[in-house]
Amino acid sequence: MGLGKLLHDHTGHTEHADEGGTIDHPRAYELVAEIGFLGRRREIFTRLAALSGVRPGDRVLDVGCGTGYLTRILAPVAGPSGQVTGVDPAESMIGHARRRAPGNCSYQVGVGQALPVPDASVDVVVSSLAVHHMPVDARGTAVREMFRxxxxxxxxLIAEFRPPSNHLLAHLAGALTGPEMRHNPKDLLAGLIPEAGFHVQDEGDLPVMLAYVRAVRPAA
Structure with missing residues (x-):
């Protein structure tokens, strides 16, 4: 059985990547993530936190927060005067995150394409390894919601899985993780961010198969 089958509950019990799905096994996900990041998960997500530009007092939203791993890294950066909110469609993941939540973190069940957050109320939006789980026809809506x-x-800051450049390794990674993670992040995100109204600032790669894009909502 591939890890995709172990971790995912696909809508309608299908493995078709374009239809999206949720991860519903938090303990298994945590184990797979530690292995998949080759013991460097904390280091890599600390770098994501730095790239996000979160500052003390900021209100931060993590879209597709999963087990809340990144929110817990961002919480001390935002500090006691800040607030970090995680949103994820899987109740099991939200429950796992709530049981480990620092005082300035909160979590809600919700989907990226209909965020339960008021307009213009957040200083920073982050999303890591979440967009590829959304149905293809919902991804543009989700990025527009982040803008809203x-x-x-x-x-x-959006970070996504970056398949290995080696064809054999890429095939192996896809076989283990499922069809959603065979996408190249540049193909996955191309057009979505600027079309939503963002100005792209920069993009780059991080160790262990991650790529990121940083953007800003124009001030006027």
Missing amino acids: VLKPGGRL
Whole structure:
């Protein structure tokens, strides 16, 4: 059995990548993530936290927060005067995150394409390894929702899986993780971020098969 089958509950019990799905086994996911990041998960997500530009007092939204791993890294950066909110469609993942939540973290069940957050109320939106789980026809809506909830001048960071450049390794990674993670992030995100109204600031690669895009909602 591939890890995709172990971790995912696909809509309608299908393995068709374009239809999206949720991860519903938090303990298994945590184990797979530690292995998949080759023991460097904390290091890599700390780098994501730095790239996000979160500052003390910021209100931060993590779209597709999963077990809340990144929110817990961001919480001390936002500090006691800040607030970090995680949103994920899987109740099991939200429950896992709530049981480990620092005082300035909260979590809600919800989907990226209909964020339960008021307009222009967030300083920073982050999303890691979540967009590829969304149905293809919902991804543009989700990025527009990220734009909606950000304050003018607010910052966006999306990180996605980057398949190995080696064809054999890429095939192996896809076989283990499922069809959603065979996408190249440049193909996955191409057009979605600027079409939503963002100004792309930069993009790059991180160790162990991650790529990121940073953008900003224009101030005017």
